[in-house]
Amino acid sequence: MLPAGSAKRGESLVLGGFPCLRGVAAEELLPTSAHKFTVCHKAALAVVPVNPGEGKGCLAMSGENRLEQFRAYRARMNQRISELGHREMNRFFALDSATYRDGALDARTKELLGLVASLVLRCNDCVDYHLDRCVELGWSESELTDAMQVALMVGGSIVIPHLRHAVETLDLLRAEKEAETAERRS
Numbered sequence: 001m002l003p004a005g006s007a008k009r010g011e012s013l014v015l016g017g018f019p020c021l022r023g024v025a026a027e028e029l030l031p032t033s034a035h036k037f038t039v040c041h042k043a044a045l046a047v048v049p050v051n052p053g054e055g056k057g058c059l060a061m062s063g064e065n066r067l068e069q070f071r072a073y074r075a076r077m078n079q080r081i082s083e084l085g086h087r088e089m090n091r092f093f094a095l096d097s098a099t100y101r102d103g104a105l106d107a108r109t110k111e112l113l114g115l116v117a118s119l120v121l122r123c124n125d126c127v128d129y130h131l132d133r134c135v136e137l138g139w140s141e142s143e144l145t146d147a148m149q150v151a152l153m154v155g156g157s158i159v160i161p162h163l164r165h166a167v168e169t170l171d172l173l174r175a176e177k178e179a180e181t182a183e184r185r186s
Contacts, residue, residue: 067172108137119151124165135173
């Protein structure tokens, strides 16, 4: 959530990855300067100067990519939920962790099943989590794409927006791996 007054009247809104809002004047979206934005974990938005001499700004994504933000948010909020001390919630979280451990099916296969289920259930947070784990566990892009096709077939066209999200996440994960590889080489 951006603090009240973060976006002033007359500032331009430019949301990375959201061309439908690109260049829209803030007053078209903000009736008052005290409007708040509800922002999901996927996009940390901040008013940044576009032309400081004119006092104009825009909303832009921070330097962190949305996967880094998602991982940090997930860890922080899981910790917060744990601190609530609610026995049944904590048991559910423990059961969730246990579900994805090796059993009759290995953990790798269970994560792939989790990805398919997440797409069908249209949970982008879950898609991000399971894609992250699947890549970590060694699933190739072609294997993941095949699994996502299964989800599309099972879930139908309503899955398409979440498939777009999944492909974007896969691209981000690939870019992370490439950056890590380049960093190790240097």
